[in-house]
Amino acid sequence: MHEMRTLPEKSKYMIKIVLPILITQIALYLMTFFDILMTSKYSITHLAGVSIGSSLWVPVYTALTGILIGITPIVAQLIGAKKKKDVRTFVHQGFYIGILLAIVVFVGIFLVIDPVLNLIPLEASVRIVAKKYLLMLCIGLIPLFLYSVLRSFIDALGKTRVSMFIILVSAPINIVLNYLLIYGKLGLPELGGVGAGLASAITYWLILLIAIIIVLRSNPFAELQIFHRWTKPSLVKIRMLMKIGVPIGLSLFAETTIFSAVTILMSVYSTEVISAHQIAMNFTSLLYMVPLSIAMGATILVGHEIGANRFADARTYSWLSVATAICFSLVSISILLLFREQIASVYTNDKYVIELTVQFFFFAALFQLSDAIQAPVQGALRGYKDVTITFIMAIISYWIIGLPTGYILANYTSFERFGYWIGLIVGLSIGAITLTIRLVYLQKKMK
Template sequence: MQETKTLPEKSIRMIKIVLPILITQVALYLMTFFDVLMTSKYRIDHLAGVSIGSSLWVPIYTGLTGILLGITPIVAQLMGAKKKEEVRTFVQQGFFIAVVLAILVWIAILLFIDPILNRIPLEDSVRDVAKNYLFMMSIGLIPLFLYSVLRSFIDALGRTRVSMFITLLSAPINIVLNYVFIYGKLGMPALGGVGAGLASALTYWVVLLIAIIIVYRTKPFAPLRIFNNWSKPSINKISTLTKIGLPIGLSIFAETTIFSAVTLLMSAYSTEVISAHQIALNFTSLLYMIPLSIAMGATILVGHEIGAKRYKDAKTYSWLSVATAVAFSFVSASILLLFREPIAAIYTNDQAVLTLTVQFFFFAALFQLSDAIQAPVQGALRGYKDVTITFIMAIISYWVIGLPTGYVLANYTSFERFGYWIGLIVGLTLGAITLGIRLIYLQKKITKNDAV
């Protein structure tokens, strides 16, 4: 990756890296977005079922694919240090890990989905939709995990526009398949929310096939020959990958599961409350794609600079990423506050659900700033390969403080269902503060050591 000297040059470089990531993340997210949106137009019990099913699915795949994100900083630093010959072996070990993880998740779904869903107070129709939605999604486990490896490899080389291209091709395919399987078109039975799961799984296979062809045939990927001369599973390299990737995956898991835990706790309320909560969370997650994309870009940029031993540039990219995300957070909060009702109306015509969604959007606007700080700071820390402390901070912020606070407010104050969202705000804010302190400490430490 080309060295940059001035702040404007760094800003342009960051935009070139982050913008394709953002488009990619939005396109990937649109699969879940349209699952919820198109199911909401089918039946409300199917929307609730998809909400519960996705609340179980999202933390599983984001947490475990997060483990595979360890490839990004490793490959980025190898490329920055001009050690290209080591890239192939690390990527191949990532493939081995991906297949094992996919098989383990598939077995877990078969064994534990019934006991888990039976413990949640749900209507029978909602429970059936959630169960079959997860079964259908599991068809796409192996391609989803393998593509995560390929995408980490592609992005680590700074070719984020390639990931964008692949995902943009897959997004309309998913929408068409949703239309066919949810509503029963082209001679297919109308499966509702279950059809949304099947459509997503089939789309994951398409995404994987496209990615393999591009990586195998085009530059700069083809010269690295990641599909050639397969090495056997290496304990040392797998250990290196998991040492970096496992804390990343667990950090992501800790963050995503708190949202899923809140959704499951919401099951104590009515189907209307579950649906409104899911709609608010669905749109808020779309806005989160901006700080998340900046965070992923920060990992790549900081990783390359650290590999090249340009520590001052790594520090500049870190805080440039945070400043950019914070600026966008004010735009996101304004959208949620000013256009709450029109946005909610896109999802549903049910007046009870609509009213609740508008109220949830108010609380969602409040944690935009915290999201904008903690996401890029985490991304920068991953570029430094500083991941273990980040994981511990995430657990404390989200689970030890955030979720219990939400539970107390929801069950012992007049906030009721909105108390859980206030708990989310508390957890995210604390996470932003502690992670920011960690990044400042790490950068001072590196500067001090480099001076010596």
């Protein structure tokens, strides 16, 4: 990575890194969206099964791929320090971890899927679809985790457009496979929602194949020769990766499950309230792709600068990322406040649900600023390889402060259903403040 000296140069380079990440994240989001949409056209029962299966899978997947994201700051710092020979060894250790995680998840799903699904009050037909959907996903576990390692490696080199290209090529294929396997076209079996799981598994293999071909044939990946002179498992290096990756994975798990927990706690309210909550959560999840992408870019940029011992540049990229996310948050707040009713109307025609959704959007607008601060600050801290304290802060902010606050407000005040959203705002705000303090402390320490 070349040193960018002026603020305009740094801003331009950050956009070059972040924009492909954003497109990649939106494409991944749309793949899940089309799974749900196409299954909903097939059967309500199959839609419910896929929704339950996805709800169980996403937190697990997020946490485990978060562990593999630990490769990004390590490789980024090695590249910044011009220690390219060490990159191959760490990527190999990442592959070993990925295969191990895939085996653990595969065995875990087979052992606990029935007991877990039996704990949820579901119709037998829905339970069967959810189980088969998850079992189909198992076919793609190994390529999914191996690709996560390769994507972390690719992104760490600053070549985020390559990851974007892979997903943009694969997403339409996934949609076609959905169509063929859900509805049973071209002589293929009609699998319904289970077909969406199989389509995803096949797509994971395809994504891995494309990534391997690119890494083998295209520079700067080919010159690093990560598929040559294979290194044996190293407990020392695996421990280094896990020391970075596990806190990242647990932090992402804490963030993901807090929203799932709120959804479960809100199940005591009417169907209209739950529907409005889900609509508001779905749209704000799409908006969150921007600060999330900026955070992922911040990890790469800060990692490069720290590896090169350019601490002042690392500080600049950290706060430039935060400023960019805050600017976008002002746009997203405006959208949520000015076009609340129009957005809600896209999801449903039910007037009462629209009215409730409009109210939820007001609270969603309030936590846009907190999201815009905590996400890129967290990304910058990962670039410094400072992840353990970040994880502890996430647990305290979301689970010890945010969720209990929401529960108290929802059950013991007039805020009722909106109390949980206020709890999310409190948790995210405290997270943003404490993480910012941590980043400032770390930067002063590394002057």
